[in-house]
Structure formats: C-alpha cells, structure tokens
Amino acid sequence: MIRIHFKNLDKSEMARDAVTERIQPIVEKFPDLYGSRIQIILEMQNSPHQAGPDLFTVRLHVHGGRYDSVHLEKSASNLYLALADLVDYLLEKLNRFGDRMRVKQRTVARRVANAI
Numbered sequence: 001m002i003r004i005h006f007k008n009l010d011k012s013e014m015a016r017d018a019v020t021e022r023i024q025p026i027v028e029k030f031p032d033l034y035g036s037r038i039q040i041i042l043e044m045q046n047s048p049h050q051a052g053p054d055l056f057t058v059r060l061h062v063h064g065g066r067y068d069s070v071h072l073e074k075s076a077s078n079l080y081l082a083l084a085d086l087v088d089y090l091l092e093k094l095n096r097f098g099d100r101m102r103v104k105q106r107t108v109a110r111r112v113a114n115a116i
Contacts (some may be wrong), residue, residue, distance in 0.1 A: 003029070007043040015042060015079060022087045030094050036065035041078060058082045060090065067097055
C-alpha cells in the first residue's frame with residue numbers, strides 16, 4: 001500500500017500521479033514490497049523570513065515486510081527531480097538490501113554445514 005502525504009505543499013493530483021507512476025514499477029520489480037506499507041512524504045521548505053529558492057524534499061519509509069526500516073530522503077530545487085533521485089537511489093538500496101540478506105543466509109548455511 002502506498003500512502004502519499006503533503007507537508008507545506010498544496011495537494012496535487014499531478015504530483016500524486018507522478019509518485020504513483022514512479023514507485024509502482026519498483027513495487028512490481030520487488031514483490032516483497034506488496035505486503036509492506038510505503039509512506040511517501042512530499043515537502044517544500046521555504047522560509048518566509050529569508051529570500052531564497054524553494055527546496056523540495058521527498059521522503060520514503062517502508063514499514064513491515066522484508067524491506068522493513070528502509071528510509072530514504074532526497075532534496076532538489078524541483079519536486080520531480082527529487083522524486084527521480086529518490087527512485088534511482090531506492091533501486092540501489094533495495095538491491096543492496098536483498099544482497100545483504102542473501103549473504104547472511106549463505107553464511108549461516110555454511111556455519112551449519114561446517115558444524116555437522
């Protein structure tokens with residue numbers, strides 16, 4: 001389940017569709033994410049007291065399942081650039097997470113085989 005929250009940003013169906021369009025293929029590529037809750041926070045940081053550009057941040061939290069406790073945050077001057085950076089890094093992070101789990105299982109299996 002994908003939940004999208006807006007923080008200091010007007011709710012937009014276009015932004016919501018862009019997030020769903022970018023995250024859904026990743027969920028399909030990693031089927032273990034189907035049982036997880038994926039929370040995405042779209043945020044704009046803008047100071048009313050200081051002049052300067054807006055900074056858009058996209059945060060992703062995965063709760064439950066195999067990829068529990070995966071947290072990512074990317075920022076950029078544009079919401080869609082931040083989303084693209086997050087998606088690219090998310091693919092790397094999930095691949096690394098799966099590799100780490102496979103290496104741990106292989107190490108345990110070797111220890112058990114050596115103990116016999």
